[in-house]
Amino acid sequence: MxxxxxxxxxxxxxxxxxxxxxxxxxxxxVAKDLSEIxxxxxxxxxQLIVIVPSLDTAVCAQETRTFNTKAAAMSExxxxxxxxxxxxxxxxxxxxxxxxxxxVGSDFRARALAEAYxxxxxxxxxxxxxxxxxxxxxxxxxxxxxxxxxxxxxxxxYEAALCALxxxxxxxxxxxxxx
Numbered sequence: 001m002x003x004x005x006x007x008x009x010x011x012x013x014x015x016x017x018x019x020x021x022x023x024x025x026x027x028x029x030v031a032k033d034l035s036e037i038x039x040x041x042x043x044x045x046x047q048l049i050v051i052v053p054s055l056d057t058a059v060c061a062q063e064t065r066t067f068n069t070k071a072a073a074m075s076e077x078x079x080x081x082x083x084x085x086x087x088x089x090x091x092x093x094x095x096x097x098x099x100x101x102x103x104v105g106s107d108f109r110a111r112a113l114a115e116a117y118x119x120x121x122x123x124x125x126x127x128x129x130x131x132x133x134x135x136x137x138x139x140x141x142x143x144x145x146x147x148x149x150x151x152x153x154x155x156x157x158y159e160a161a162l163c164a165l166x167x168x169x170x171x172x173x174x175x176x177x178x179x
Contacts, residue, residue: 001013001014001122002118002148004148005152006124011124011152013119013120013121013131014118015114015115015116015120018118018135019143020143021142022142022143023041023143024040024041024117024135024137024142026042029107029112029113030106030107031105032087032091032104033087033091037080037103037105040113040135040137040141042139042141044139045077046076046077046137046144047080048077048078048079049080049117050081050134050156051082051083051133051134052081052082052132053084053121053129054084055081055093055104056093059154063156064093064097064099066158067158068097068101068102070158071102076169076170077165078103079101079102080102080103081103081104081105082113083107083130084106084129086108090104090105090106107130111128117135119133126152132149132152132156133146136164138168145164
């Protein structure tokens with residue numbers, strides 16, 4: 001089983017562990033307007049799937065704001081931030097923070113994404129939420145990049161993720177080599 005840490009304490013993750021080269025499962029999450037959106041699988045665009053525990057934390061909010069800014073230059077990619085937050089809370093967050101360049105999706109109904117991507121927290125104070133992770137999926141539905149943050153309370157490696165996305169899309173200026 002995969003693990004990560006929360007404030008230095010080991011946390012077990014459950015679900016199917018996926019790695020670079022594996023097929024990215026197509027799952028359904030709930031958009032802020034309660035419609036359903038599909039994440040993963042084959043697509044006409046590369047997908048940057050940003051998984052966070054809750055937008056109602058400082059680190060998750062900062063990560064979402066950062067990817068929202070970077071997403072403005074990523075027309076060749078689809079950027080989706082997924083959490084366990086209720087769609088209503090996600091909508092308020094996006095309105096308050098001016099999040100317009102990416103989609104947000106809630107995995108609260110079935111935890112399908114968290115389980116399919118192996119990032120569901122099994123124990124500890126955040127049990128039932130998702131770990132902080134990034135998956136980049138190519139147009140063929142294969143995982144091209146994966147990062148499960150070793151410490152849930154820390155932001156991901158933006159540069160590595162953006163460089164991986166640039167290598168898929170051929171689009172320069174996504175933010176690779178800048179923080």
